[in-house]
Structure formats: structure tokens, C-alpha cells
Amino acid sequence: MSGPVCRADPMLDHAVPSLDLVLDADRLGRWLESRGEVLVDRPYLRYKPGTSCVAALRLRSGRAFLYGVSEPARPKLDKLVTLAPPGSIRAVDPRLRVMLATIAADRDLPALRDLPQAIARMGLNRSDDEPGPGHSEPTVLVHKPQRRLVGLLCASPDADPERWGNIVLRAYRRGQSDRAAERHRAAGRIDGVRTARILATSSRDALLALEHLPGHTLDALLAAGGAGPQVLRATGRALAQVHAGPVDRPVDRGPDATTGTRTTVSAAARETAALVGQLCPALAGRLAVVLAELTATAPVRNEPVLCHGDFSADQVVVDDHGRPALIDWDRARVGDPATDLAGLRAAGLGLDQLADVLEGYDRLRPVPRHLDWHVAEAQLMRVADPFRAGTPAWRDRVEANIDAVEAAISRLGRGR
DSSP states (O other), rough: OOOOOOOOOSSSSOOOOOOOOOOOHHHHHHHHHHTTOOOOEEEEEEEEEEEEEEEEEEEEEEEEEEEEEEGHHHHHHHHHHHOOOOOOOEEETTTTTTEEEEEGGGGTTTTGHHHHHHHHTTTOOOBBBSSOBBBOEEEEEEEOOOOOOOOEBBBTTTTTTTTTOOOOEESTTTTHHHHOOOHHHHHHTTOBOOOEEEEEEEETTEEEEOOOOOOOHHHHHTTTOOOOHHHHHHHHHHHHHHHHSOOSSEEEEOOOTTOOOOTTOHHHHHHHHHHHHHHOOGGGHHHHEEEHHHHHHHOOOOOOEEEOOOOOOGGEEEOOTSSSOOOOOOTOOOOOOOHHHHHHHTTTTTHHHHHHHHHHHHSSSSSOOOOOHHHHHHHHHTTTHHTTTOOTTHHHHHHHHHHHHHHHHHHHHHHH
């Protein structure tokens, strides 16, 4: 990197003034304090240039989100404020066209309007012979406003452990929970792969309840130095078992599910490049070259298989016996198996660790061809992650990510 070139205008997007607010932690903290709230962190941001931005917040008072819009979209913001449940709107700033609200105001996720009631409708807090509550209040683990929520329903300390266990809740947009349930059921039918059972579903509330698998995620174990080669090889074997299964399962066929045709750069990678080009126009030229080189070097697709679709180390739960389970099947599809392994590497798995995963994988089926190309594409899809996560100095991190993609493409050109 020759020098910092991703430098923003004093306002990143004049049409969406709230974007600068959510990107500046100090300014956001002061804005929240003036409204009686204390910021803990801002783990997620989604931005549509010229239209809107939405940010998930953790406040001292609980989970919340900010939603800011352009002037043409102000009526949508006004409607959200008007229809929100009583007490869920914490602040509205007409000048910035932004609202602060609790998760109950997230109308795109119907279960959140009254999550305890949605849980009760699923029958999770009672049984025929034990009418009292079997679980405590749900804990939010992940909230991506207007997209999904993952929560944990813990068994009450006085509940019968034989009858009540911890439950993972997954809340979706209207109409999406049934497809998600189909994907999780398909995963549950894979021979030899541990997955979470579906305990209950609600189409009305777009809510799934799955068993909670005890253990630690692979990324947490790796960070703590607690995941050795055996665990990584077992993870590779588990993924190979997924890929070895039949493809006639009730999951979507992705755009890479056609055998023998040339791979194309995914829409997600192109959208990420376009977003970074909007945020940092000085980088747009480099990204155009990256897209052109990926297109020029695109390989022939591998034989399509059932894929996890969003595979990374945080989607693997390892129990106390070192046995991995694969979770979060929302994006399962039929497609190129190289994309799963590439996602694992692009999400931060080291080369030596990936080698152990591939060794375990290769014991059941050959490692997919053209893995290096798919890794480069997966890295491009993650170029904007520092921006989305609100990482300090996110501009420099975005540039560093582009450097890494360019280096990966360079290695392709040398035939490595």
C-alpha cells in the first residue's frame, strides 16, 4: 500500500447524514448521552448509498438500533415511528432523519414486537404437566436490524434439566422462516454430521427454535489456542460429509450449481466492490481491476453439492470430546463445494490450520479444484467488513483487505 488513499469527504453521504453519526463512536456516544443512553458498542451496520443506514447498538439499557434515511425516504421513517409499540421509540432526530429504538420496533422481524408472547405461542415455556415457566427471559446474541435475530433461551435454574434445556431462537423477516426451517431439516438428514434439531416453528411470527448444542465455537477455541489438528481434521471430515450427501434436498440451487460451466464472480462480491467504491472513490479503480482479473481467471465449476453456504469457524461448535457440530444453515444451497472451504479461509483461518482441515476433508472426498481462486473471491466479499463492523480506522483496514485480495490474485497469475 503506497499510502492512505481512502479519505472521505467531510460528509460521506449528504443524502444520509446519519451515516457519519453512526461511524463516529465519540459523536454517537455524545448523541446517545444527550438522550439518556450510554453506548456499549455498535456491532453491525448496513448502508444503502443515497437511501438509508441501519446500525445495531448495544446500550447499557439493552439492545437497540438506529435507522436513518434520506429525505425521500422520510415517510417510511415516520411510518415506523407511528406504528412502533408503545415505549419502543427512544429518540427521533428530525434534522438527521434518524430514530433510536429498541428491537421491538423492528417491524421487519414480527417476532420482536412481543418476543415473550411469540415464544409462548410456540409452547416453549410450558408442558402439560409443568405449566410454569421452564426458561428465563431470552438473551439477544445477534441482531441485524431488518434482517434477523439470534437469541438464547436459557433453562431456568429451578427447571427440571430432563425436561428443559437451552434453546436457540432465530427470528426472520416475514415469509423466510419456513425456508430456513427446510434448510435446517435438510442439514439434520446428513449422515454423520452433528446439527441442531428444530424444536418448534412459527410461520406467524417467522420464528424458529432449535436445540442449543453445548461447547465452544471453533473460532473461540482457535483464539484461545484450544483447537489442535485433531479438531480441525474432524471439522474437515464433517464438511466433506456434507458435500458427499445427495443434492436432491429441499434447498435452493445457487448460481454456481451448473456443472462444467465457467465460474462467474458472485453478486455479493460485486456489490461489496461497488459499496467500497462509493465510500472511497480513490479505490474504485483498483477494485475494477480486481473484478476484471477475477473474471479473466475464473475456473470451470466443480460438481455441485449440498453446501453450508456461509461456512466459517464461528459456525462450528466443538463439544468437550472434540466433536464438531455445524450450525446456522440459513444459506444452505446446492453449489460449488470450493466456496465453503474458501469462506473458512477468508474468514481468518490460517494456512496451517486450513491444511489440517483439508487433510481431514481429503480422507472422505478429494479437495475441490481451484480453491485459491475461490479464496480470492471470498476475500473480496469481506473487503468491507471493517466498515460494517465499525472497526476503528476502518478505511485503512479496507485498503489492507484490498491489498490481500490483490496478492491472492497475483499468486493465481503465477500459477500457484
